[in-house]
Amino acid sequence: MAVPISSTVLLSPAERAAVGTDARARAPRSSHGFFEAGQGSFDPVEVIERQSATRVPELVPIRYGRMLESPFRFYRGAAAIMAADLGAVPNTGLRVQLCGDAHLLNFRLLASPERHLVFDINDFDETLPGPFEWDVKRLATNFAIAGRANGFGVREQNAVVGMCVRAYRERMRAFAGMRTLDIWYAQDDADHLQALLASSMDKKTRRRTARAAEQARTRTHLQAFAKLTRTTPEGRRIAPDPPLITPLRDLLADAADNQQEKELQTVLEEYALTLSSERRHLLHHFRLVDMARKVVGVGSVGTRCWILLLLGRNDDDPLLLQAKEAQESVLAAQTGTDRFGNQxxxxxxxxxxxxxxxxxxxxxxxxVGIDGRERDFYVRQLRDWKGIARPETMDPGLLGLFARLCGSSLARAHACSGDPIAIAAYLGAGDRFDRALTVFAQSYADRNERDFEELAAAVRSGRVTAESL
Incomplete structure (x- = not known):
C-alpha cells in the first residue's frame, strides 16, 4: 500500500528509515533501470490529441509545430505520455508533492519576495502527490535527451544523468539528518550555489554563470512592460503580436468583447480573494486597463492564458499578471489523488x-466563460527576475553542473513535502539507484524519439495539423 505524504512523521527516525528500506521489496532499486514500452498499449498521438480537445482549436497546430522542432522540444509537451508509462509500473509508494513535469527548463533563477536570486522549480501545472521517483525519472531522462540533442556520446550522456541523480540522492541523505525547520527554510541562493560550485568550474564557466545571474536580475516586470506594451491614445496598452499575443479587443466582436472583458474582470476580482490581506491591499492600488491572450510554452500551448495589464499611479507604474488556465494534472489518472475542486x-x-x-x-x-464552460485559472506575475537555462549551448561539463543543480533542487522540494528519512533510506549510500536511472534514462529517451516520429508521421498523413511560427 502506498504511504501517504507525511504519514510517517509520528514515527521515530528508525521507524521512518525502516519504511524506506521496506519499500525496496515493492520496487527494488535496480528495477528502476528496466523500461519497456508496452507495444500497442496506447497510442501516444491519441494521448496528445485528447489533451488538445479541451484547448483553443486555432492554437493547437502551434503546439504540434513546437513539439516537432526536435525530440527535446517534443519531450516538453509529452508529460501525459510519460505519466501513463510511469503509472503502469510498480513504484516505491514513498510519496511527495510531485512537480509533475520535472523538465530541466522548468528549473531556473527566480526572485524571492526579499529580492534575492534563488534557483528553484518554476512550473507546477501538473503538480500532485505521487511516488518521488516519477519526478526523478522525468528529470534524468531529460538530461539524456539534452545530451543527445547536443551530440554528446553515450558515455557523456550517462555521466550527466549520473550527476543529476547522485546530487538528488546525496542531498536527500543530507536532509535526512537535518531538523524539520532547517529543511523547510533551506533555499538555493544563486550566489551561494555559485560559490559552492566554483571549484568545479573553470574561469570561462565562472564568468558565464555570473553573467547569467546578472541577466536574470535585469529580466524584471519593467523589462516585460517595455517589451509587451506600447503607448496609444488611450494610454499604455498591450502590443499585438498575433497569434502569439492577441489583445482582447482584437479577438471578438463588440458584444462578445464586452462579455469577455466582464469575465476577465471577474477573474481578477475573485482571484484577489485568494491573496493574503496585505497583498490584496497592494493589488487594489492598481487598476486593470488591458488584457490579451498569450501563447505560452510547448505543452501548455492551446490552454487559455491571459496577460493582464494593470497600472498604478500612472502609465509608468505597471503590474503585469498572467492568468493561466489550469486543467486536470496528467498524473491524476495514475494517482487518483486530487482533493482540490479547483485546479x-x-x-x-x-x-x-x-x-x-x-x-x-x-x-x-x-x-464560467461565454461558452458556458467552467474553467479554473491560477494567476502570478508575468516575469520577475527569471533566468532560464540554454542547454543547447552547454558542453558536457556545464550540462553536468546544471544537472547537479537541478537534482539537488528537486531533492529540496521533495524533502519539504515528503519524508526525507524514508526516501534517503530507500536510496542508500551506494550508487545502485543512480546506475538504474542512467539505464532508464537511455531507454526512455529511445521511447521519446519513437513518439516524436509518430507525431511527425501523423502530421505527414494529415491526421493532425502542425504550424511553425
Whole structure:
C-alpha cells in the first residue's frame, strides 16, 4: 500500500528509515533501470490529441509545430505520455508533492519576495502527490535527451544523468539528518550555489554563470512592460503580436468583447480573494486597463492564458499578471489523488508547498466563460527576475553542473513535502539507484524519439495539423 505524504512523521527516525528500506521489496532499486514500452498499449498521438480537445482549436497546430522542432522540444509537451508509462509500473509508494513535469527548463533563477536570486522549480501545472521517483525519472531522462540533442556520446550522456541523480540522492541523505525547520527554510541562493560550485568550474564557466545571474536580475516586470506594451491614445496598452499575443479587443466582436472583458474582470476580482490581506491591499492600488491572450510554452500551448495589464499611479507604474488556465494534472489518472475542486488551487497549493518562496501575487480563481464552460485559472506575475537555462549551448561539463543543480533542487522540494528519512533510506549510500536511472534514462529517451516520429508521421498523413511560427 502506498504511504501517504507525511504519514510517517509520528514515527521515530528508525521507524521512518525502516519504511524506506521496506519499500525496496515493492520496487527494488535496480528495477528502476528496466523500461519497456508496452507495444500497442496506447497510442501516444491519441494521448496528445485528447489533451488538445479541451484547448483553443486555432492554437493547437502551434503546439504540434513546437513539439516537432526536435525530440527535446517534443519531450516538453509529452508529460501525459510519460505519466501513463510511469503509472503502469510498480513504484516505491514513498510519496511527495510531485512537480509533475520535472523538465530541466522548468528549473531556473527566480526572485524571492526579499529580492534575492534563488534557483528553484518554476512550473507546477501538473503538480500532485505521487511516488518521488516519477519526478526523478522525468528529470534524468531529460538530461539524456539534452545530451543527445547536443551530440554528446553515450558515455557523456550517462555521466550527466549520473550527476543529476547522485546530487538528488546525496542531498536527500543530507536532509535526512537535518531538523524539520532547517529543511523547510533551506533555499538555493544563486550566489551561494555559485560559490559552492566554483571549484568545479573553470574561469570561462565562472564568468558565464555570473553573467547569467546578472541577466536574470535585469529580466524584471519593467523589462516585460517595455517589451509587451506600447503607448496609444488611450494610454499604455498591450502590443499585438498575433497569434502569439492577441489583445482582447482584437479577438471578438463588440458584444462578445464586452462579455469577455466582464469575465476577465471577474477573474481578477475573485482571484484577489485568494491573496493574503496585505497583498490584496497592494493589488487594489492598481487598476486593470488591458488584457490579451498569450501563447505560452510547448505543452501548455492551446490552454487559455491571459496577460493582464494593470497600472498604478500612472502609465509608468505597471503590474503585469498572467492568468493561466489550469486543467486536470496528467498524473491524476495514475494517482487518483486530487482533493482540490479547483485546479488552479491545486497548482497554487503545490507550488507553495515545494517552492522555496513563491510570487507574492500567486493565487487562483474560477470562471464560467461565454461558452458556458467552467474553467479554473491560477494567476502570478508575468516575469520577475527569471533566468532560464540554454542547454543547447552547454558542453558536457556545464550540462553536468546544471544537472547537479537541478537534482539537488528537486531533492529540496521533495524533502519539504515528503519524508526525507524514508526516501534517503530507500536510496542508500551506494550508487545502485543512480546506475538504474542512467539505464532508464537511455531507454526512455529511445521511447521519446519513437513518439516524436509518430507525431511527425501523423502530421505527414494529415491526421493532425502542425504550424511553425
Amino acid at each position: 488552479g488551487r491545486r497548482v497554487v497549493s503545490g507550488q507553495r508547498l515545494i517552492q522555496t518562496t513563491s510570487d507574492i501575487f500567486l493565487g487562483w480563481t474560477h470562471v
